[in-house]
Amino acid sequence: MTASWGLYPSITTTPTYFSSESELKAQLAAAPHAIPRGLGRSYGDSSLGEAMLCTTRYNRFLAFDTQNGHLTCESGVSLAEMLDVIVPAGWFLPVTPGTKFVTLGGAIASDIHGKNHHIDGAFSNFVTQFNLMTANGQVLTCSRTENAELFWATLGGMGLTGVILQATLQLKKIETAYIRQRTLKVPNLAAMMDALETLAKVTYTVAWIDCLSRGDALGRGLIYAGEHATREELPPQLQATPLTLPAKSKINIPLFFPKFALNTLSVKAFNALYYGKVRAKDSTAIISYEPFFYPLDAVLNWNRIYGRTGFLQYQFVLPPETSKAGLTDILTRITEHGAASFLAVLKLFGPGTDQFLSFPKAGYTLALDFPIRDGIFEFLEVLDARVAHYGGRIYLTKDARMKRETLSLGYENLSTFATLRAQIDPTHHFESLQSQRLGL
Amino acid sequence: MNTQKTLYLAGATSDMALAIGREFAGQGWNLILGGRDPQALEPIRTDLEIRHNIQAKTVLCDVAQPEKTIAALEAIHPAPQGMVCAIGYLGDQKKAEHHWEEAAIILHTNFNGCVALLNAFANQLELNRNGFIIGISSVAGDRGRQSNYIYGAAKAGFTAYLSGLRSRLAKKNVHVMTVKPGFVYTRMTEAMKLPAIVTATPEQVAKDVFAAYQKGKDVIYTRWFWRWIMLIIRSIPEKLFKKLSL
Numbered sequence: 001m002t003a004s005w006g007l008y009p010s011i012t013t014t015p016t017y018f019s020s021e022s023e024l025k026a027q028l029a030a031a032p033h034a035i036p037r038g039l040g041r042s043y044g045d046s047s048l049g050e051a052m053l054c055t056t057r058y059n060r061f062l063a064f065d066t067q068n069g070h071l072t073c074e075s076g077v078s079l080a081e082m083l084d085v086i087v088p089a090g091w092f093l094p095v096t097p098g099t100k101f102v103t104l105g106g107a108i109a110s111d112i113h114g115k116n117h118h119i120d121g122a123f124s125n126f127v128t129q130f131n132l133m134t135a136n137g138q139v140l141t142c143s144r145t146e147n148a149e150l151f152w153a154t155l156g157g158m159g160l161t162g163v164i165l166q167a168t169l170q171l172k173k174i175e176t177a178y179i180r181q182r183t184l185k186v187p188n189l190a191a192m193m194d195a196l197e198t199l200a201k202v203t204y205t206v207a208w209i210d211c212l213s214r215g216d217a218l219g220r221g222l223i224y225a226g227e228h229a230t231r232e233e234l235p236p237q238l239q240a241t242p243l244t245l246p247a248k249s250k251i252n253i254p255l256f257f258p259k260f261a262l263n264t265l266s267v268k269a270f271n272a273l274y275y276g277k278v279r280a281k282d283s284t285a286i287i288s289y290e291p292f293f294y295p296l297d298a299v300l301n302w303n304r305i306y307g308r309t310g311f312l313q314y315q316f317v318l319p320p321e322t323s324k325a326g327l328t329d330i331l332t333r334i335t336e337h338g339a340a341s342f343l344a345v346l347k348l349f350g351p352g353t354d355q356f357l358s359f360p361k362a363g364y365t366l367a368l369d370f371p372i373r374d375g376i377f378e379f380l381e382v383l384d385a386r387v388a389h390y391g392g393r394i395y396l397t398k399d400a401r402m403k404r405e406t407l408s409l410g411y412e413n414l415s416t417f418a419t420l421r422a423q424i425d426p427t428h429h430f431e432s433l434q435s436q437r438l439g440l
Numbered sequence: 441m442n443t444q445k446t447l448y449l450a451g452a453t454s455d456m457a458l459a460i461g462r463e464f465a466g467q468g469w470n471l472i473l474g475g476r477d478p479q480a481l482e483p484i485r486t487d488l489e490i491r492h493n494i495q496a497k498t499v500l501c502d503v504a505q506p507e508k509t510i511a512a513l514e515a516i517h518p519a520p521q522g523m524v525c526a527i528g529y530l531g532d533q534k535k536a537e538h539h540w541e542e543a544a545i546i547l548h549t550n551f552n553g554c555v556a557l558l559n560a561f562a563n564q565l566e567l568n569r570n571g572f573i574i575g576i577s578s579v580a581g582d583r584g585r586q587s588n589y590i591y592g593a594a595k596a597g598f599t600a601y602l603s604g605l606r607s608r609l610a611k612k613n614v615h616v617m618t619v620k621p622g623f624v625y626t627r628m629t630e631a632m633k634l635p636a637i638v639t640a641t642p643e644q645v646a647k648d649v650f651a652a653y654q655k656g657k658d659v660i661y662t663r664w665f666w667r668w669i670m671l672i673i674r675s676i677p678e679k680l681f682k683k684l685s686l
Contacts, residue, residue, distance in 0.1 A: 061486060061491055062487070085491055
C-alpha cells in the first residue's frame with residue numbers, strides 16, 4: 001500500500017528505488033507510465049502513479065562550497081539532511097516549508113514556499129541549475145540560460161517533466177542557528193491582515209488562525225514573525241557555539257487516532273487553549289530554528305491524528321484585491337459548516353514567478369486540514385467555487401480531489417505547460433494519479 | 441577531529457561497508473574507498489566528505505585484478521591504520537551447481553580476492569606493529585546448507601583465514617576481528633524474502649561492528665541473537681540436518 005501524507009488516496013502498488021542514473025533509466029524504460037516520488041510528503045495523489053520512481057536512495061551530497069554557499073546534491077537528499085550539514089557551517093535553506101522531511105527533488109517539483117515568500121519568493125529563486133532525466137532517458141542540464149523553458153516548467157511541474165537527478169542551490173548565510181521570534185496576538189481577520197502588511201519587512205511571517213471563532217472574532221489568531229538571530233542577540237551561554245543545537249527527542253504518534261478523537265469540540269478546545277496560552281499581546285523570544293520552522297516535525301507521524309481514513313489539506317491563494325472579502329467569505333463558510341480544521345495557516349505572499357504551474361502568487365494564502373468525513377468533498381467543492389470566484393488558485397501539492405474546471409480557472413499557464421509537455425513527452429510517460437485526474 | 445586516522449573500506453559500494461564507513465567517519469576517521477570502478481564511487485566519496493567533514497579518497501579494489509589492487513593499496517600514503525574487508529558476492533547457488541564459472545566467481549570473490557588483499561595489508565600492519573582488520577564473513581560459513589553452500593564454503597574458508605591471521609598478528613599489536621552477519625537488508629539480499637524479526641538494517645550491523653571494534657572483540661555475530669541461532673543450527677546432528685531443507 002502506498003499513500004502520501006494525507007493518507008488519501010491509497011493505492012496497492014509500491015515504489016521502486018534507484019541509486020544510480022543507469023538504474024533509473026532501466027526502471028523508466030520498463031514502465032509505460034511513471035511518476036517520481038520522494039518522501040511522500042505531498043498530501044494527495046501528486047506522487048502516486050502506475051509506477052513510482054522513488055528517489056530516497058539517490059541521496060548523496062555532491063559538492064558544498066562553504067565559502068559561497070553553493071550546495072549540490074542528488075534529488076533524494078532531504079532538507080533535514082541538508083540542515084544537519086549546512087547549519088554547523090553557517091548556512092541555511094533559502095526557503096523552507098513547514099516540514100524538513102521533504103526531498104530536494106520534491107521541493108523543486110512543488111516549487112515550495114516558506115514564511116519568507118513575501119521577501120525572498122519561492123524555492124525556484126535559489127535553484128541555480130539541475131539535471132533532469134526526461135521521458136526518453138536523456139539527461140538535460142537546465143538553468144536560467146540552458147534549456148530555460150524546461151527549467152521553469154520543472155519548478156512546480158509536479159514531476160511531470162522528468163526525474164530531477166542533481167540540483168544546485170544557493171544557500172543563505174546565517175550567524176546563528178537561532179531565530180528572534182515575535183509573537184502577536186490578533187483579535188480578528190482585519191487586524192490580522194493589517195498586522196501582516198505592517199510586518200512586511202520582517203523576513204519570516206506566518207499566522208495561525210482559529211477558524212472556529214465567529215462574528216467579531218472571525219479570523220482571530222497568532223502571528224509569528226522572525227529574523228535569524230545575530231550572535232550578539234543570543235544569551236551569553238549560547239554565544240560560544242551559536243551554530244549548534246542541543247539534541248532533542250521526538251514524540252511519535254504510534255497509532256491511528258479513532259474517528260471520535262477529533263471533532264468540532266476537541267478542535268475548538270485545542271484552538272482556544274492554543275490561543276489562550278499566549279498571554280501577552282506582543283512578545284519576543286530567542287528560539288532555535290527547529291520549533292520556529294518545523295513545529296510539527298517534533299511529532300512524528302502527526303498525520304495519524306486524523307485516523308486511518310486520512311485527511312484533506314486545502315490550500316489556496318487569493319489575489320490582494322479580493323483577499324479580504326474572499327477570506328471573510330471562506331472562513332465564515334468554514335465556521336458555519338463546522339468542519340473541524342485542526343490547523344489553519346495564513347500567509348502573505350509576494351509576487352510569484354508567473355511560470356507554468358508554480359503555485360505562489362501575490363496575495364494571501366490559507367492552508368487548512370479537514371479530516372475525511374461525510375460531506376467534506378461536497379463542502380470543498382463549494383469552497384473551490386468561492387476560490388475561483390475571487391480569482392484564486394489551489395496548491396497542487398496539497399490536492400487530492402479538485403476538478404479539472406477548478407484547475408483551469410486558477411492556473412493561467414496550463415496550455416503552455418501542455419505544449420511543452422507534448423514536445424518532450426508526447427505519450428505522457430510521466431503521469432501521476434493527479435495529472436490523470438486533472439488532465440494535466 | 442583526528443586527521444591521522446584512515447580506514448580502508450574494501451568493497452565500498454556494498455550497503456554494509458558504507459554503513460560501517462559512516463560509523464567510522466562519524467568518529468572523525470578519514471576513508472579510502474576501494475571498489476572496482478573508482479569513478480562510480482565518486483558520489484559516495486563526496487557524500488561522506490560533506491556529511492562527516494572528513495577526507496575521503498577512492499582507489500581501485502578489484503578481486504579480478506589482485507596485482508593492481510595490491511599496488512594501489514601500497515601506494516596509499518600515509519598508509520591506512522585499518523581495513524574493513526566487505527568484498528562479497530552471493531551469486532546464484534543453483535547456477536553455480538551446474539556452471540563452474542559461477543561457482544568460481546563466488547569462491548574467488550569471497551575467498552581468494554579477500555585473501556590476496558588482506559595478505560598484503562596484514563604484512564604492512566605487521567611491519568608497523570599497529571592497526572586492525574575487520575573481515576566481514578557470514579553466518580553462512582558456520583555450516584554448509586543446501587541453499588547456499590558454495591557461498592557458505594567460501595565464507596567458511598574466509599572465517600578460518602581470519603582466525604589464523606588473528607592468531608599470527610595478535611603478537612604484533614594488530615587486531616583482527618571476524619564479523620558474521622545474519623540476514624541484512626541490502627542490495628545483495630534485495631530479491632530474497634527475509635524474515636523481518638531476524639533481519640537487520642546495515643546501520644544496525646554497522647553500530648554493532650563499531651562497538652565491537654572499540655571493545656577489541658575477536659568474533660562477533662550481528663545482530664547478537666545469530667550467535668544462538670547458529671549454535672542451534674550447528675548442533676543439529678548431520679543425520680537429521682541432511683534431511684532438512686535449510
